[in-house]
Amino acid sequence: MTADTHRHFHDALSHVKVRLLTMSGEAEAALGLAVEALLERHEEKARRVIAGDRVIDSMEVEIEEECIGLLALQQPMARDLRMLTSALKIANDLERVGDHAVNIAQSAERLARARPITPEPEIVEMARLARDMLSDALEAFVRGDAGAGREVCLRDDRVDALHRSVFRILLTHMMEDPHMISAGMELFLVSRNLERVADLATNIGEDVVFLVEGKSIKHHAEDRGVPAASGA
16 A cells, blocks of 8 residues: 555545544434433424434445445555444444434324323433443544443443333332323333443444454453553
């Protein structure tokens, strides 16, 4: 690869990172708006989330095409190869975050037409944690910070614990009042979708470790909390 080609290649890699950050911003905004629609019983906000999903979908296609083109034409190796394969996976994860935001918005639409019910505080906290994890995971990716990627992975346990708590609380409410069953099931779906967003943020954190260290920590919980120096 000539010096000029090498420069153009790394400019293209930088562009992929920028597009991923933009896509992450769209996914985070969709998630936040979906939660607002839920808390405010705001059907218009829910519809905006649903309509806006096509923007996130098109971004995934654009990033995928760019990454595949670079893989085919430049045949990168080592860290550059890991960066492109990680970018492909992250774009897919962000597209799925958008899908989960749509699911939450659809639940918000249905709840807005039902008897008023206040979502559990645990759901609000799950939404905050999931958005923070997503934002921090992308920042770790852009910076190439394996330690920050691991830290995002460790936060997933907190979201899982809240999800289990929401299930127990909603089950108790539904047993005490059968009229709560429909709304309770919708809120459980919201909790489940937020739990999945946190899982996707965890995937991105794991991809950051793979990018920096060339080491997969998927299915290896013992490796998540071990700090490691960044390397090529």
